[in-house]
Amino acid sequence: MKIFKRILLFLAFVVFLIGAYNYKKLNIVAGFAAKSTASSVFLANRTLAFTDSTDNSFTPIHLASNTIDTTLKIARSSVVGLLTRKAVFRKGLGSVLTLNQKDETAKYLYPNRTKSSSEMAYPYGDFPQKDTIFENISYPKLNKAVGSIFGTDKSRAVLVIYKDKIIAEKYSKGFNASSKILGWSMTKSLLSTVFGVLSYQNRMVINAKAPIESWQNDARKEITIHNLLQMNSGLEWDENYDKISDATTMLFLERDMTKTQEHKPLVGKPNQTWNYSSGTSNLLSGILRNHFGSHQEYLDFWYSDFIDKIGMNSMVLEADLSGNYVASSYAWATTRDWGKFGLLYLKKGNWNGTRIFSEDWTTYVTTPTPGSKNTYGAQFWLNADGGFKDVPKNMYYADGYKGQRVYILPDQEMVIVRFGLKNFDENTFLKGILESIKF
Structure with a gap:
C-alpha cells in the first residue's frame, strides 16, 4: 500500500510539473491570440471571423478560442478552457495584453498627432497619381x-x-x-x-x-x-x-x-x-x-x-x-x-x-x-x-x-x-x- 501511495504521489508530482511547464506555453498562446485579435479587429477594422481564419489559424495559435467585446473593445482568448488572456484597445496606442483586471481601465497617455492633409499626389500626399507609362517597363x-x-x-x-x-x-x-x-x-x-x-x-x-x-x-x-x-x-x-x-x-x-x-x-x-x-x-x-x-x-x-x-x-x-x-x-x-x-x-x-x-x-x-x-x-x-x-x-x-x-x-x-x-x-x-x- 505504501508503494502504491508513493507511485500515486510521484505521478501527481509529474503531472504538476507538466502542467506548470505547459501553463506558460498556454499563457503565451492565449496572449498571442488575444493581442492579434484585438489589434486586427479594433485597429485594422477586420472581422473576428476573418482574423480567426487568417492571422490566428496557424499552429499552435489555432488552439485558442477568441471572443470580442465591441463596447469595451476587449478581446478574450481561451486555450481549451484552461486559461484566458485579455487584450484591450487604447486610443492612439493600439491594443495591449493585460496582466490583471485593473489594466483594462487604467489611465494612459497617448500621442498627440498633426496629420498632414496635402492635396499633392502620392507619395507627398494621398491624392491619385497621374497615369504614367514608362517605355522601359514590360x-x-x-x-x-x-x-x-x-x-x-x-x-x-x-x-x-x-x-x-x-x-x-x-x-x-x-x-x-x-x-x-x-x-x-x-x-x-x-x-x-x-x-x-x-x-x-x-x-x-x-x-x-x-x-x-x-x-x-x-x-x-x-x-x-x-x-x-x-x-x-x-x-x-x-x-x-x-x-x-x-x-x-x-x-x-x-x-x-x-x-x-x-x-x-x-x-x-x-x-x-x-x-x-x-x-x-x-x-x-x-x-x-x-x-x-x-x-x-x-x-x-x-x-x-x-x-x-x-x-x-x-x-x-x-x-x-x-x-x-x-x-x-x-x-x-x-x-x-x-x-x-x-x-x-x-x-x-x-x-x-x-x-x-x-x-x-x-x-x-x-x-x-x-x-x-x-x-x-x-x-x-x-x-x-x-x-x-x-x-x-x-x-x-x-x-x-x-x-x-x-x-x-x-x-x-x-x-x-x-x-x-x-x-x-x-x-x-x-x-x-x-x-x-x-x-
Whole structure:
C-alpha cells in the first residue's frame, strides 16, 4: 500500500510539473491570440471571423478560442478552457495584453498627432497619381512577377514604386490600399530612424555609452548606443518564436518590455558579438523614453518629427502596459504608407525639400555590423553578402515576421513593399520585377 501511495504521489508530482511547464506555453498562446485579435479587429477594422481564419489559424495559435467585446473593445482568448488572456484597445496606442483586471481601465497617455492633409499626389500626399507609362517597363512581365507570390505564398499586398510612381499594386481578398497591416520587426527600422532624426537635430550622440544605470558597475557600462543599434552589444538573448524564449516571454508576459534585455548578462564582447535581439530594440525604446523630459514628449516625437511629417497618417505604434512603444514588433500602417517609409530612405532623408535625417544616416544604417557576415546594419537588413544573388548588393530592407518587407533599391530608384502570412522566394520575386525594367 505504501508503494502504491508513493507511485500515486510521484505521478501527481509529474503531472504538476507538466502542467506548470505547459501553463506558460498556454499563457503565451492565449496572449498571442488575444493581442492579434484585438489589434486586427479594433485597429485594422477586420472581422473576428476573418482574423480567426487568417492571422490566428496557424499552429499552435489555432488552439485558442477568441471572443470580442465591441463596447469595451476587449478581446478574450481561451486555450481549451484552461486559461484566458485579455487584450484591450487604447486610443492612439493600439491594443495591449493585460496582466490583471485593473489594466483594462487604467489611465494612459497617448500621442498627440498633426496629420498632414496635402492635396499633392502620392507619395507627398494621398491624392491619385497621374497615369504614367514608362517605355522601359514590360508591364506584362512586371504584373506576372508581382502576381507570382499570391495564392499559395499567402501574400496580402505588394506595392512597387519606381521614380516616385506606383507602377504595380496588388492586394489579396479582404485587403486594399486603405488596409492597415502589421509590420512586425519592420518596426525596428522605424526605431532606428527616430535615432537618426535625433542625431540630425544634434540631440543624440550615437557613439555615446548607453545610459543604463544598472550597467554602471560592471562590464556592460562599455556598451554604446551604436552597439545596440547594430545588435552587437554582446548581451545574452534568445530570439525564438517556436518555444518559450526571451522574445516570447517579453512580448506576451511582461509589463515593461524595455527592461527585459537590460537584465541580461554579457556573453560576448561589445562590437564583436552580433546577436539579433528584439529585446535590444525595446531597450533602445526605453533609452529614448528616458532621453525626453516627459513621457508625453516621447510619445509625440516619433510622429511629430518623423511619421506624420512625411504623411504616414495611417501608422499606429502600439505600446506596452507601461506606455513604451514596442519598437521590436508593433507598428501598423497601409502598404502605401510603408512605401513612403522606403522612399524616405531612397531620398536619403530629404522629404520633398524637408530634411528628416542627414544623408549620412543612410550610410550608417547600411554599414554592415561586425560579425553579421554583411547581412545586418543598424536595425536594417542588408544584401551586402549577396544573399539574394540576382539582386544588387546595395539593396537593403526592413524585415518583419513571415515575410513583411520594405525593400530599398538605390540604383534602381525603386521601393518594393510586400505583406503576407508566409515567407516566400524573395530572390526570384525581386529578380522578376527587376527583369521587367530596362535600367
